[in-house]
Amino acid sequence: MAILNTHDAVWSALEELRAKRPLVHNITNYVAMTVSANVLLALGASPAMVHAAEEVEDFVAISDALCINIGTLSPPWVEAMGKAAARANALGKPWVFDPVGCGATPYRTRVSDELAVLRPAVIRGNAGEVQSMAGAGAGATKGVDSVAGADAATAAAAEAVSRRTGAVVAATGAIDHVVEGTAHQAIESGDALMPLSTALGCTLSAVVAAFTAVRPPRQAAIAALAVYGAAGAVAARNCRGPGHLPAELCDALYLMDRDTLQREVRFTA
Amino acid sequence: MAILNTHDAVWSALEELRAKRPLVHNITNYVAMTVSANVLLALGASPAMVHAAEEVEDFVAISDALCINIGTLSPPWVEAMGKAAARANALGKPWVFDPVGCGATPYRTRVSDELAVLRPAVIRGNAGEVQSMAGAGAGATKGVDSVAGADAATAAAAEAVSRRTGAVVAATGAIDHVVEGTAHQAIESGDALMPLSTALGCTLSAVVAAFTAVRPPRQAAIAALAVYGAAGAVAARNCRGPGHLPAELCDALYLMDRDTLQREVRFTA
Amino acid sequence: MAILNTHDAVWSALEELRAKRPLVHNITNYVAMTVSANVLLALGASPAMVHAAEEVEDFVAISDALCINIGTLSPPWVEAMGKAAARANALGKPWVFDPVGCGATPYRTRVSDELAVLRPAVIRGNAGEVQSMAGAGAGATKGVDSVAGADAATAAAAEAVSRRTGAVVAATGAIDHVVEGTAHQAIESGDALMPLSTALGCTLSAVVAAFTAVRPPRQAAIAALAVYGAAGAVAARNCRGPGHLPAELCDALYLMDRDTLQREVRFTA
Numbered sequence: 001m002a003i004l005n006t007h008d009a010v011w012s013a014l015e016e017l018r019a020k021r022p023l024v025h026n027i028t029n030y031v032a033m034t035v036s037a038n039v040l041l042a043l044g045a046s047p048a049m050v051h052a053a054e055e056v057e058d059f060v061a062i063s064d065a066l067c068i069n070i071g072t073l074s075p076p077w078v079e080a081m082g083k084a085a086a087r088a089n090a091l092g093k094p095w096v097f098d099p100v101g102c103g104a105t106p107y108r109t110r111v112s113d114e115l116a117v118l119r120p121a122v123i124r125g126n127a128g129e130v131q132s133m134a135g136a137g138a139g140a141t142k143g144v145d146s147v148a149g150a151d152a153a154t155a156a157a158a159e160a161v162s163r164r165t166g167a168v169v170a171a172t173g174a175i176d177h178v179v180e181g182t183a184h185q186a187i188e189s190g191d192a193l194m195p196l197s198t199a200l201g202c203t204l205s206a207v208v209a210a211f212t213a214v215r216p217p218r219q220a221a222i223a224a225l226a227v228y229g230a231a232g233a234v235a236a237r238n239c240r241g242p243g244h245l246p247a248e249l250c251d252a253l254y255l256m257d258r259d260t261l262q263r264e265v266r267f268t269a
Numbered sequence: 270m271a272i273l274n275t276h277d278a279v280w281s282a283l284e285e286l287r288a289k290r291p292l293v294h295n296i297t298n299y300v301a302m303t304v305s306a307n308v309l310l311a312l313g314a315s316p317a318m319v320h321a322a323e324e325v326e327d328f329v330a331i332s333d334a335l336c337i338n339i340g341t342l343s344p345p346w347v348e349a350m351g352k353a354a355a356r357a358n359a360l361g362k363p364w365v366f367d368p369v370g371c372g373a374t375p376y377r378t379r380v381s382d383e384l385a386v387l388r389p390a391v392i393r394g395n396a397g398e399v400q401s402m403a404g405a406g407a408g409a410t411k412g413v414d415s416v417a418g419a420d421a422a423t424a425a426a427a428e429a430v431s432r433r434t435g436a437v438v439a440a441t442g443a444i445d446h447v448v449e450g451t452a453h454q455a456i457e458s459g460d461a462l463m464p465l466s467t468a469l470g471c472t473l474s475a476v477v478a479a480f481t482a483v484r485p486p487r488q489a490a491i492a493a494l495a496v497y498g499a500a501g502a503v504a505a506r507n508c509r510g511p512g513h514l515p516a517e518l519c520d521a522l523y524l525m526d527r528d529t530l531q532r533e534v535r536f537t538a
Numbered sequence: 539m540a541i542l543n544t545h546d547a548v549w550s551a552l553e554e555l556r557a558k559r560p561l562v563h564n565i566t567n568y569v570a571m572t573v574s575a576n577v578l579l580a581l582g583a584s585p586a587m588v589h590a591a592e593e594v595e596d597f598v599a600i601s602d603a604l605c606i607n608i609g610t611l612s613p614p615w616v617e618a619m620g621k622a623a624a625r626a627n628a629l630g631k632p633w634v635f636d637p638v639g640c641g642a643t644p645y646r647t648r649v650s651d652e653l654a655v656l657r658p659a660v661i662r663g664n665a666g667e668v669q670s671m672a673g674a675g676a677g678a679t680k681g682v683d684s685v686a687g688a689d690a691a692t693a694a695a696a697e698a699v700s701r702r703t704g705a706v707v708a709a710t711g712a713i714d715h716v717v718e719g720t721a722h723q724a725i726e727s728g729d730a731l732m733p734l735s736t737a738l739g740c741t742l743s744a745v746v747a748a749f750t751a752v753r754p755p756r757q758a759a760i761a762a763l764a765v766y767g768a769a770g771a772v773a774a775r776n777c778r779g780p781g782h783l784p785a786e787l788c789d790a791l792y793l794m795d796r797d798t799l800q801r802e803v804r805f806t807a
Contacts, residue, residue, distance in 0.1 A: 030568055033568050033569045034569050034572060034573070034736060034737070037569055037736035037737070038735060038736050038780065038781070041733075041734045041735065041736060041780060042734065042779060042780055042781065047736065048639070048642075049567070049568065049569050049609070049610055050610070050639075050643075051610060051612065052610075052611060052612040052613070052645065054612070054613065054645040055643040055644075055645035055646060058642075058643035058644060058645065059642065059643055062642065062643075076612070244782075246781070247781030247782045247785065248781055249781065250779060250780055250781030251777075251778050251779030251780070251781040251782070252779075253779075254734070254778075254779035254780060254781070255778065255779055
């Protein structure tokens with residue numbers, strides 16, 4: 001792993017993930033569950049959706065990584081999320097946080113703030129969510145779809161969130177940004193059709209979690225965004241609209257090879 | 270908008286919806302969530318699934334319309350539904366009610382009765398559900414699939430429900446009926462394959478909600494049923510069975526144009 | 539029904555199911571709900587997902603069969619599962635139990651044990667789950683994907699579980715085993731792609747439930763596994779990866795005919 005952020009490093013991470021077949025524990029929203037499970041399977045991971053407070057700590061113990069997503073949060077689920085994150089930390093297992101809709105309601109923002117300080121390895125959100133977490137104001141979030149502005153503002157917000165939480169922050173959009181403290185990597189891939197298929201952002205967070213089972217957080221985030229974006233670009237070319245995009249995305253992940261990754265992803269400063 | 274109920278009026282409503290991209294708040298059942306979100310995105314709306322009592326009122330405040338569907342109801346969800354409907358009324362925002370399985374169990378019928386009087390703009394159900402709401406007896410509902418009889422009985426039941434609740438009632442089936450008091454519009458479109466793909470009725474209710482963000486309730490219901498039926502007809506012709514129907518439906522909505530709408534929908538008295 | 543376990547017997551069961559269109563009540567996990575509903579519709583059954591303790595007993599009363607699946611269990615759901623199973627027994631209606639992830643956590647194993655003794659007609663699980671239920675130790679289960687060993691061990695575990703619970707046990711994998719006491723039927727069909735699409739095992743349990751509405755438990759399990767496996771084999775041949783498998787599975791079930799069943803399924807001792 002001498003050279004970071006290159007196609008070779010991403011490809012080797014994917015090969016290792018496929019060989020290891022990590023068990024990824026998801027406490028995620030109802031909308032994202034099925035597509036997240038299918039994408040994790042196509043990627044080469046083993047997904048599980050387990051949310052009861054009565055068992056999340058035990059399940060963390062047998063998992064390789066954890067993904068927590070507050071898309072359809074409610075108090076019993078939030079309790080379980082806190083328990084699972086704490087146990088992951090106690091066991092030294094990486095967990096990924098997806099603060100869906102942070103900024104949309106006070107409840108959601110408060111829960112995001114509470115979970116963000118429980119030392120996630122990676123926080124993955126869209127520009128509006130990351131800006132909301134950075135304190136840029138609730139106006140940046142329109143439901144769960146980002147309406148926030150320029151890339152520079154997003155990268156700055158990601159840096160602020162990373163410094164406050166200690167997490168790697170992956171702010172995704174037309175251009176993706178992976179930020180750890182002041183270190184910054186931009187990634188260009190994917191397709192404009194992707195935001196028209198629900199929960200593909202949430203599912204990306206699960207993919208990041210899968211990669212944290214085989215790489216440190218920053219490398220895991222970069223590998224996940226690269227592989228997912230490449231698959232999304234291939235998938236979109238097989239579609240006339242967004243309807244078949246999740247199925248095509250699974251096939252593209254299942255069939256992903258070194259050449260496709262090279263062709264479909266650009267790493268920029 | 271001088272001429273109601275014509276293809277031109279429906280087309281202009283769709284164009285306005287696509288331009289506005291309304292945020293549609295859904296409190297819906299687990300089965301319908303993903304397909305509803307995908308259909309709303311393909312239509313041109315922005316979906317959100319938010320159900321916690323702790324935040325539904327705040328989310329109504331930032332939404333353009335609300336859809337409440339009791340398909341997989343339970344007491345915490347019903348509490349949130351009541352709160353959300355009340356807040357929508359207080360803010361003058363339209364909400365749509367889908368009384369899934371009304372008549373199938375006493376609990377479901379009681380909850381339907383309680384929500385129906387909270388002034389929904391539109392109630393959308395199948396023939397059995399609408400007849401149950403009209404008091405035609407629980408025998409008309411077999412689970413969530415309608416087994417009820419003739420169109421005349423359905424239209425009469427819709428009229429009774431509309432008079433009692435003040436809502437526009439959309440009773441859908443082989444022929445759809447949109448009823449407001451004694452005003453009645455029948456719409457023919459769609460395909461017999463559609464009931465073989467789950468939650469497409471529930472999803473239609475979400476589409477009605479999206480149109481209430483740009484048109485008054487009766488016009489919204491008519492536009493939604495026309496656009497959805499046209500897309501369903503196109504989608505079914507691309508299928509050998511029901512498996513790919515949801516994906517094809519999304520593509521057909523995404524690609525919907527004026528000529529397709531004209532060709533695939535008939536308005537009758 | 540003089541000849542059991544033959545293609546003719548399976549085909550006649552499917553014809554009867556299609557004619558009867560049984561209402562199948564599911565209390566299942568969030569991940570499996572949509573695909574289970576779609577598969578049941580394509581098969582010819584009428585699905586309903588109903589889980590509130592306030593109505594499950596009433597819903598069992600109007601259903602033809604019940605499927606209980608603990609994939610995303612939590613205490614309110616487990617309470618409803620117990621009520622529904624008890625009412626099904628009281629009314630003489632068959633119910634099917636899917637002990638998803640039994641062995642993965644103590645909570646899950648305890649709930650499985652509690653439900654397994656409520657006289658399910660059929661228990662359907664993968665090798666790891668069935669071995670865990672037989673007391674082969676929690677090590678056999680890795681999340682919800684089986685990593686357990688040879689077919690002989692699986693068949694022996696299925697026999698032990700059948701003797702203890704009185705249920706027919708269907709242990710599915712590359713080769714499926716249907717066991718009732720010491721009677722044993724092996725079935726070969728399906729495709730290696732199927733475990734890469736989420737919840738297809740859970741969905742098979744719902745298909746077993748549908749067949750219990752038209753056949754006694756052992757015949758129902760055999761018919762379900764044969765029809766589902768045949769459809770899976772056909773579906774997989776239309777796929778380059780797992781993405782479109784659920785949709786293709788639905789189409790294959792919808793189009794299933796006598797010749798396909800004959801060609802795609804082998805019954806072995």
